[in-house]
Amino acid sequence: MKAKLGASLLVAFLMSSTVWAEDAPQTGYIFDKGFPTATTTEKVREDALFQRAITAYRFWYPTVSVEGIFNGNRVAGIKDNEGLGAAAAGPRQVGFTLNSDTPYGSATLDLKDGPMVVELPPGAYIGLINDHNQSWVLDMGIPGPDGGKGGKHLILPPDYKGKVPKGYYVGKSATYKVLLAVRALPVGGDQDKALKALHAIKVYPLSAAKNPKPMAIIDTTEKAMDSTSLKWEDNIQFWEVLKRIIDEEPLVEKFTPMYGLLATLGIEKGKPFTPDDHTKAILEKAAKAGRDQLIVSAFDSDRPDRIAWPDRKWEWVELVPNVTQFETPMGVDLEARDRWFAQAIVTSPAMFRRSAGAGSLYWLGARDSSGAFLDGGKSYKLTIPQPVPGKLFWSVTLYDAQTRSEVQTDQDKAALRSLFELKDIDTSKPVDLYFGPTAPNDGESRWIKTQPGRGWFSYIRIYGPTQPAFDGSWKPNDIVEVK
Numbered sequence: 001m002k003a004k005l006g007a008s009l010l011v012a013f014l015m016s017s018t019v020w021a022e023d024a025p026q027t028g029y030i031f032d033k034g035f036p037t038a039t040t041t042e043k044v045r046e047d048a049l050f051q052r053a054i055t056a057y058r059f060w061y062p063t064v065s066v067e068g069i070f071n072g073n074r075v076a077g078i079k080d081n082e083g084l085g086a087a088a089a090g091p092r093q094v095g096f097t098l099n100s101d102t103p104y105g106s107a108t109l110d111l112k113d114g115p116m117v118v119e120l121p122p123g124a125y126i127g128l129i130n131d132h133n134q135s136w137v138l139d140m141g142i143p144g145p146d147g148g149k150g151g152k153h154l155i156l157p158p159d160y161k162g163k164v165p166k167g168y169y170v171g172k173s174a175t176y177k178v179l180l181a182v183r184a185l186p187v188g189g190d191q192d193k194a195l196k197a198l199h200a201i202k203v204y205p206l207s208a209a210k211n212p213k214p215m216a217i218i219d220t221t222e223k224a225m226d227s228t229s230l231k232w233e234d235n236i237q238f239w240e241v242l243k244r245i246i247d248e249e250p251l252v253e254k255f256t257p258m259y260g261l262l263a264t265l266g267i268e269k270g271k272p273f274t275p276d277d278h279t280k281a282i283l284e285k286a287a288k289a290g291r292d293q294l295i296v297s298a299f300d301s302d303r304p305d306r307i308a309w310p311d312r313k314w315e316w317v318e319l320v321p322n323v324t325q326f327e328t329p330m331g332v333d334l335e336a337r338d339r340w341f342a343q344a345i346v347t348s349p350a351m352f353r354r355s356a357g358a359g360s361l362y363w364l365g366a367r368d369s370s371g372a373f374l375d376g377g378k379s380y381k382l383t384i385p386q387p388v389p390g391k392l393f394w395s396v397t398l399y400d401a402q403t404r405s406e407v408q409t410d411q412d413k414a415a416l417r418s419l420f421e422l423k424d425i426d427t428s429k430p431v432d433l434y435f436g437p438t439a440p441n442d443g444e445s446r447w448i449k450t451q452p453g454r455g456w457f458s459y460i461r462i463y464g465p466t467q468p469a470f471d472g473s474w475k476p477n478d479i480v481e482v483k
Helices: 002-027 038-075 191-198 237-248 253-263 277-299 334-343
Strands: 083-087 104-110 116-120 125-131 136-141 151-156 169-172 177-184 202-205 216-219 360-365 380-384 390-400 415-417 431-436 447-449 456-465
Touching (some): 038 104, 038 177, 038 237, 038 277, 116 125, 136 151, 136 177, 237 253, 237 277, 277 334
Parallel strands (some): 083 216, 151 169, 431 447
Antiparallel strands (some): 083 104, 116 202, 360 456, 380 431, 390 415
């Protein structure tokens, strides 16, 4: 009996070995007596380079993305440490899911010469500092330690060894270049007052604190700006831009494995990046594939937790609420990270809170009630129940699926906002909003024009959300195609 069992096991083993050998060609990898053939070695090396490049692309995408913001300011003539751009944004400002709800202020701060101070007066500000990898450093304003009461915020460079003075809210960056991003809420619908509030912000070096000369505030409202990485994200420039950043910045200890991954692609701090034509082709292919994979995470994720309401097509933009940097007990949620940075910019714990009284809530709508993606050549209606559960205001904004920025048409409008376009509606009954290439017969003031041949998606934002936004007692209707 034992002999029969042993023989059976031997036959099973030999059969499994035979199957493995027969299946091996299906992978494209062929081995002779356990050793790879020359063709197999060549293919394995090429496949490994491609796979490593895709992984590196997805991880380092936020770093290259924020460089797009820095570059947008520089192209507009706003130099690092010299100016803060302020704008009542609109479709002319191309930026990942920027909105027209509140005026924006942004600046590139360089900490190589020492700490910088951001001084906010009391007021309805929402601000933050992110480092060159879009990692969170410090919140400011209402969601920050000053709570909207104003204060001085001190941003320290990664190698700072000096004394930290008293009287500051302090954040230490892991990189020299950081992004300052501030929004001023248009309380009472006064956009001009909110824009002027940005001009009251003072930014200056700590070394000049006794006699500060604040950076210039430059109004870019009427300027066409591109603050994205779109022109780099699907070609060799992605890797070239990333290489410059790696050379400029100190190594971040927690990213050590990812620097090792870059080294396999020929990107090492302080060393030339000179890929041959074959490697360039693989890196470009990986950039295209990596970008496409991010877009799938953004708009066609299969994560069950993306669904905001079981009977609606609306989704959560962020997949891991109430955390910092997408961290979970098992580590970083990579799908959540990919999804966020494919659509949006900057991170902060305050942005991901799902609790009554939080700063704001975002919902993504990329499909109509039938489940089809939204088409700029078709007409749609969205019914919003009233009153919307927000202490401050709410809006619906439309974005182009390819640029992930506000839709651009000759209407020059991408948002319907409770403080502006919708300020006179009857809040005792539902309101119908319209989207499409032609205006509706009734409700043109509640219509956003879309462009045939381009897909679009929408965000619903509620500022100062209250409990019905969370418990399901309030929810928007699906976007419905109007035949």
